[in-house]
Amino acid sequence: MPNDVTCHHFHDDKNCLCQVPIFNHLDTSELQKIINLVDSKSYKKNDFLYQPGDYTTALYVIRCGQVKIYRLSESSKEQVIRILKPGDFIGESSIFTNSVHESYAEILEDTDICIIEKDKLDDLMKKYPSIALKFLEEFSKRIEKTERQTTLIGSNSIDLRLAAYLINLYDRKHPKTPIKLTMTKKDLASYLGTTPETISRKLGKFEDSGYIRQISNKEILILDSEALELME
Amino acid sequence: MPNDVTCHHFHDDKNCLCQVPIFNHLDTSELQKIINLVDSKSYKKNDFLYQPGDYTTALYVIRCGQVKIYRLSESSKEQVIRILKPGDFIGESSIFTNSVHESYAEILEDTDICIIEKDKLDDLMKKYPSIALKFLEEFSKRIEKTERQTTLIGSNSIDLRLAAYLINLYDRKHPKTPIKLTMTKKDLASYLGTTPETISRKLGKFEDSGYIRQISNKEILILDSEALELME
DNA sequence: CGACGCTTTGACTATACTCAACCCGTGTGG
DNA sequence: CCACACGGGTTGAGTATAGTCAAAGCGTCG
Numbered sequence: 001m002p003n004d005v006t007c008h009h010f011h012d013d014k015n016c017l018c019q020v021p022i023f024n025h026l027d028t029s030e031l032q033k034i035i036n037l038v039d040s041k042s043y044k045k046n047d048f049l050y051q052p053g054d055y056t057t058a059l060y061v062i063r064c065g066q067v068k069i070y071r072l073s074e075s076s077k078e079q080v081i082r083i084l085k086p087g088d089f090i091g092e093s094s095i096f097t098n099s100v101h102e103s104y105a106e107i108l109e110d111t112d113i114c115i116i117e118k119d120k121l122d123d124l125m126k127k128y129p130s131i132a133l134k135f136l137e138e139f140s141k142r143i144e145k146t147e148r149q150t151t152l153i154g155s156n157s158i159d160l161r162l163a164a165y166l167i168n169l170y171d172r173k174h175p176k177t178p179i180k181l182t183m184t185k186k187d188l189a190s191y192l193g194t195t196p197e198t199i200s201r202k203l204g205k206f207e208d209s210g211y212i213r214q215i216s217n218k219e220i221l222i223l224d225s226e227a228l229e230l231m232e
Numbered sequence: 233m234p235n236d237v238t239c240h241h242f243h244d245d246k247n248c249l250c251q252v253p254i255f256n257h258l259d260t261s262e263l264q265k266i267i268n269l270v271d272s273k274s275y276k277k278n279d280f281l282y283q284p285g286d287y288t289t290a291l292y293v294i295r296c297g298q299v300k301i302y303r304l305s306e307s308s309k310e311q312v313i314r315i316l317k318p319g320d321f322i323g324e325s326s327i328f329t330n331s332v333h334e335s336y337a338e339i340l341e342d343t344d345i346c347i348i349e350k351d352k353l354d355d356l357m358k359k360y361p362s363i364a365l366k367f368l369e370e371f372s373k374r375i376e377k378t379e380r381q382t383t384l385i386g387s388n389s390i391d392l393r394l395a396a397y398l399i400n401l402y403d404r405k406h407p408k409t410p411i412k413l414t415m416t417k418k419d420l421a422s423y424l425g426t427t428p429e430t431i432s433r434k435l436g437k438f439e440d441s442g443y444i445r446q447i448s449n450k451e452i453l454i455l456d457s458e459a460l461e462l463m464e
Numbered sequence: 465c466g467a468c469g470c471t472t473t474g475a476c477t478a479t480a481c482t483c484a485a486c487c488c489g490t491g492t493g494g
Numbered sequence: 495c496c497a498c499a500c501g502g503g504t505t506g507a508g509t510a511t512a513g514t515c516a517a518a519g520c521g522t523c524g
Binding site: 071072073074075077078079081092093096097102103125126129132133135136137139140141142143144146147148149150151152153154155156157160164190192193231232 | 303304305306307309310311313324325328329334335357358361364365367368369371372373374375376378379380381382383384385386387388389392396422424425463464
């Protein structure tokens with residue numbers, strides 16, 4: 001049962017769960033039943049939700065905060081896989097394959113997480129088979145996304161990877177609004193398969209070329225989205 | 233209903249379907265019911281099962297042959313995602329998310345494929361909910377595998393990527409048996425995020441160092457697996 | 465036999481990594 | 495409240511790695 005609601009973004013579990021794609025097709029009363037199955041826990045910055053070798057038996061839904069999923073390569077370099085935001089979930093690799101984790105889930109800032117134990121999730125899926133279908137849909141999307149990431153890293157120059165990343169954050173409805181970098185540049189570098197130094201230099205180059213303006217460490221204004229899109 | 237069984241590896245659909253992880257927990261009579269739902273089709277080399285933009289409504293199970301799944305990057309380079317072998321399946325991205333394909337599925341050699349239409353698969357999953365669970369397990373594994381691939385490409389030198397690939401094919405139970413390269417070197421280069429020239433040179437280097445011996449174009453004998461594993 | 469695609473080799477080049485120094489902002493403790 | 499330490503970020507110089515382009519070898523298929 002949820003107890004410590006120190007979270008600023010969501011004031012109850014329902015607000016957290018109803019925006020999870022897996023559950024957002026359910027009606028209020030169904031959602032209420034799920035909420036009763038859910039536990040909640042707070043994590044502090046630098047904690048780990050799990051590490052390689054850990055065996056977890058729950059699905060974790062981010063209520064507020066940020067969690068970094070990364071792997072260590074054969075050469076012990078960190079490869080950021082994704083950053084979890086409120087509404088995102090993780091833990092499925094361990095619960096659906098009954099195997100240990102291969103990646104790290106590190107808490108980036110104080111974070112509240114909803115916990116659904118595997119057996120309760122099994123009951124839920126039995127009761128509402130649509131949930132399993134939603135999982136399948138969600139997993140398919142995640143496979144596509146990871147494949148896109150592989151392609152981005154495997155077949156493109158750093159210029160292009162970075163440009164593609166920026167364009168992806170760009171909202172053409174609001175061209176004057178600077179985009180916000182949620183990762184540190186260090187993590188962004190790892191995500192794009194490069195180094196912080198290179199990121200720094202490329203952003204400088206983009207600025208010199210008039211494609212962007214670096215407002216602050218975490219904010220970038222896109223001046224010429226065309227140029228970024230046509231980058232090769 | 234299956235008709236043209238020109239395939240050398242499997243002489244009936246059952247042999248094909250029962251080795252698919254999704255179905256291999258079912259008993260003979262259940263399997264028989266599925267076989268009745270299955271259609272079969274032959275494809276010729278250089279055909280495409282689908283291309284980006286196509287919308288397909290079936291799950292495809294490889295009965296015999298090889299299919300290459302690849303994407304084009306922003307800079308129009310081919311990134312090989314995986315090579316499908318007998319028993320592998322594909323098409324889930326389109327049927328579970330109702331969206332068009334982003335990748336190419338190209339037939340590499342004459343290939344027979346079992347086709348299960350989405351609505352029939354839905355019926356199956358309703359009847360045997362264990363199938364949906366098997367899908368979830370399979371998808372979780374595929375996510376892990378793709379994340380491993382991203383990490384391999386994003387954070388390692390080509391030496392290490394290639395060594396890791398070779399080690400992966402190596403069977404330490406039979407150290408004297410040469411490993412077989414199923415992809416062309418061109419495709420292998422794309423899979424590892426590099427160029428055919430570099431693959432050629434690296435293999436030459438490994439041979440000079442005494443780590444491997446290139447028996448033929450498609451066969452490599454591992455002489456020093458330790459060295460390959462410790463590569464950085 | 466000829467054509468085509470894959471593979472290899474060579475020479476050159478560019479890209480991005482490494483290492484080191486320094487800057488900056490934040491948070492901690494005296 | 496200031497000093498300091500720490501981690502992230504930037505800049506510079508030098509270098510290594512792997513990409514490009516071109517040419518030629520090889521194998522297979524029609």
